[in-house]
Amino acid sequence: MIIAQKFGGTSVGDADRIANVANRIKMYYDQGHSLVVVVSAMGHTTDHLIDLALKVNPNPSKREMDMLLSTGEQVSIAVLAMALERIQVPAISFTGGQVNILTDEKHSDARIQEIDASVLLKAMKEKKVCIVAGFQGVDKEGNITTLGRGGSDTTAVALAVAVKADECEIYTDVDGVYTTDPNKVPTAKKIERISYEEMLELARLGAGVLHSRSVELASKYGVVIHVRSSFNNSTGTLVMPEEKVMEKVLVRGVTLKSDEARMSAMDIPDRPGLAANLFGRLAQANVNVDMIVQSGGKNSLNTISFTLPESAVTNAKTIVEAFLKETGGTMELDQNISILSAVGVGMKSHSGVAASMFQALAKQNINIDMISTSEIKISVVVKKDQGKKALEAVHEAFGLGQS
């Protein structure tokens, strides 16, 4: 088998952990598999490099930041290759550029455009384990670029596609993807199989484990991702095409985001183009809006409500106030909210899911401020201090907890 593996920063956090990772790789190698291994920077390396940069320049150019940060992964690949050499596993390390990971020119958030796998295939033919720096590539001028948050996951999936890997294992510090955050709900259960769509929704809702861009890529090429822990040998979560996810459930997982705020533009005229105008301005200012709800009011006046990260509130306030000056209307801001979401492809065909969710909340006397639904997701806004109780109730209502 050809297997792509990715080890995150925690998994290669120090010399001992690197030796552990090497032993795991050796196990696969001894079984005769061909391996392409992607690694992130060790532990807090990236943070330290950022600190160093900010000391000399509070606002460094993104090109130089990429030049700097890409060294973190380069250290990891060299050290992991050395650890493998020590236990007689032939290994060779490669930077992103050396294995032709060609990206666009958007420094700090580049997209992979093309991978020429010939270098990797040659090394694999020579029975070498290929260790590739995650998170980085080069643009067509040869400048070093980085892929942004979670970029190493994307590298792993992209390389899995390029070398036609049979599986892509993403090793992390948790056992897999859970029905909800086990730190918030102790009965949370590991999910065995999850569809790309569900994983994408969960990733967007902040279920950290996988970055959404890597899931999109895996979905596009049908790569099965196995999310698992580098600290034990148990099976983790398989992220795969919907039709292969055997166990059908209504709701796969539940998430709670508590660093959000709700903003409303109230009593604005019911005129075409106003919403486009408002959200166009917000997008231009890079304000990441999540839920959007519009409800008709009385007297042909409308109210548009949306949620946004708390960190974007100051910025958004200025924009909304300017907008309301032109249209008329008032602004309302609520920073005391949480967003609770239930995700599952089963919702597509079962209309009762929303009702079950609302019932579960009602039973706990939890008021719903805002509702938004998509094909496989229902999100509700609740008061922040009721967030945890709401999460537990919904998690339980859909039978997600451990029995």
Next chain:
Amino acid sequence: MIIAQKFGGTSVGDADRIANVANRIKMYYDQGHSLVVVVSAMGHTTDHLIDLALKVNPNPSKREMDMLLSTGEQVSIAVLAMALERIQVPAISFTGGQVNILTDEKHSDARIQEIDASVLLKAMKEKKVCIVAGFQGVDKEGNITTLGRGGSDTTAVALAVAVKADECEIYTDVDGVYTTDPNKVPTAKKIERISYEEMLELARLGAGVLHSRSVELASKYGVVIHVRSSFNNSTGTLVMPEEKVMEKVLVRGVTLKSDEARMSAMDIPDRPGLAANLFGRLAQANVNVDMIVQSGGKNSLNTISFTLPESAVTNAKTIVEAFLKETGGTMELDQNISILSAVGVGMKSHSGVAASMFQALAKQNINIDMISTSEIKISVVVKKDQGKKALEAVHEAFGLGQS
């Protein structure tokens, strides 16, 4: 003017020092010069990386070591470029590979074979200060190589040649090249001008400031090297063609090496090929022999003496003992020695230099164990505990001290 500058690890040791270096570069840039700046890894970065490597593998492959160590310089170039951006100096950083520093494949001690300066010339035309990682290149397969000790000096000189620089400034933590080590002889004086040949001899004798390979390269292409301090603005030492070194002196500098040993193969047959045999074996075992002296003994028996680094003694002993088993003869080892050398192109035409040196030593009652001379160098072996006194006497005898 086109100026190549090199800043060593101490000069870029922390954020403040990097800001200092940036200010110095700005001064040159504001005067309208085109600059190619080579930097080493910050402070003790390289040592820390080596420590990390040895933790996972006591004997890592040189390829992976090069992959690892080259990150040190990459961090420096990015951070220096950021520091320049902060003070409005347009700058762009490059790894060795990005500016096409092509080397042979000898990892950890590679030689530069070719530099295609087009990338640098383009950036210079765009009025950007080019910041290049010292010490590193790539072989023709794209593997990262490093140039060995003092490699950044070599990078600076090689780039000076490639971009046809008018001057090559090597910034370091001392004021320039001294007549002898100021820590040993307080009256040691800064040398204003020195020929390539003299600098080469001094470098080989351990006068740290410049690495001999960089001097060889400068000599080959007639590049004037200006060795100076990054902590002040005073003129340092110019390393240049002999004919341009105006001030003629008999002896330019004096050095003392105290980590050497003397080994003798005594009473061996006087037969052709025996010396070649012995030193061939030593060379094959990478024993770096410095002085070699052969003197005819009685009864057609010879004695061959040579000096070698103390660290190579164990290794060499085995070889010499095996050799003597075949030829007959006995071994003598003296680890209590120092090598004192006087260097100067003036010696070429003045035969009295050796005599003056011996007289100066005799006056101090210092016994000479071994003598070896070359065109511009005289080396003598003295007892280790007399080394410092001998150094002072010879330094004084040739009028090298400050008046």
